[in-house]
Amino acid sequence: MRELSAIFEIKQLSKRIPAGDGLSGERLLLNHINAVIQEPESIAMMGASGQGKSTLLRILACLESADEGELYVHGSSCRSMDRTKWRSQVCYVAQQAVMLPGSVEDNLRTVSRLHGTAYEEQLAIRLMDRSGLDSITMKKSAEDLSGGEKQRLALIRSLMLRPSVLLLDEVTASLDAVSGRLIEEVLMDWHNSEGTSMLWVTHHADQARRVASRAWTLEGGKLLDSGSHSLPDWEEDKEELLGSVNQA
Numbered sequence: 001m002r003e004l005s006a007i008f009e010i011k012q013l014s015k016r017i018p019a020g021d022g023l024s025g026e027r028l029l030l031n032h033i034n035a036v037i038q039e040p041e042s043i044a045m046m047g048a049s050g051q052g053k054s055t056l057l058r059i060l061a062c063l064e065s066a067d068e069g070e071l072y073v074h075g076s077s078c079r080s081m082d083r084t085k086w087r088s089q090v091c092y093v094a095q096q097a098v099m100l101p102g103s104v105e106d107n108l109r110t111v112s113r114l115h116g117t118a119y120e121e122q123l124a125i126r127l128m129d130r131s132g133l134d135s136i137t138m139k140k141s142a143e144d145l146s147g148g149e150k151q152r153l154a155l156i157r158s159l160m161l162r163p164s165v166l167l168l169d170e171v172t173a174s175l176d177a178v179s180g181r182l183i184e185e186v187l188m189d190w191h192n193s194e195g196t197s198m199l200w201v202t203h204h205a206d207q208a209r210r211v212a213s214r215a216w217t218l219e220g221g222k223l224l225d226s227g228s229h230s231l232p233d234w235e236e237d238k239e240e241l242l243g244s245v246n247q248a
């Protein structure tokens with residue numbers, strides 16, 4: 001156990017990938033990244049395509065390994081924790097929802113069973129209603145849902161684990177504008193009532209401004225933290241911040 005436990009901490013995290021473009025060797029996709037979440041927060045994760053946002057989220061959820069570095073949730077290292085337990089506390093929601101076999105209800109119950117948590121039926125119904133899935137019966141086959149419905153079910157499945165940190169990989173990208181805003185509201189209400197920290201990968205500055213109080217931007221393998229800079233000015237401040245990170 002460490003002395004002062006942040007909710008979540010990333011220390012010196014690096015990931016190498018094949019150099020690509022016919023080149024031999026490797027290149028650093030993530031270059032000694034450090035970040036900390038001290039108290040419940042909603043953070044936007046931004047950066048151009050291919051900078052490594054999804055890879056970073058998958059590493060944070062222990063779905064992929066890093067080459068160097070360490071992760072902590074509430075002071076416990078990912079190296080010392082069982083992976084299933086880690087994933088129930090640091091939960092990844094992919095851009096393309098993957099359904100488990102069976103019905104909508106099976107999907108919700110299976111996750112609780114796998115993680116050894118009680119199935120909260122009333123909570124499931126409330127979240128389905130709030131997410132615009134009130135007309136879907138619990139007995140419907142999950143595979144028969146539309147892409148947007150699957151995405152919302154996957155989100156509800158993750159919320160029901162009551163994680164400390166929720167990693168959201170462009171989770172509204174497959175939704176129409178109205179459903180997307182509805183899901184933003186559901187997630188922000190959850191963040192405010194349950195204290196779950198949220199990390200939203202998004203390409204949209206307007207979404208970042210609606211859901212986050214700060215932004216982490218991946219650029220050239222480094223993570224730039226907007227810190228106390230207000231999000232509307234973030235793009236203007238980025239050059240200055242990038243300069244200071246590169247000099248560090």
Ligand SMILES: Nc1ncnc2c1ncn2[C@@H]1O[C@H](COP(=O)(O)OP(=O)(O)OP(=O)(O)O)[C@@H](O)[C@H]1O
Nearest residue numbers: 017018029047048049050051052053054055056218
């Ligand atoms: N294991 C791997 N082997 C080879 N290349 C990899 C590996 N993992 C990631 N990459 C490459 O690293 C880059 C970053 O991918 P990633 O999906 O993390 O980016 P991203 O920032 O999420 O992009 P987008 O915004 O387009 O979703 C890509 O070029 C990807 O092909």
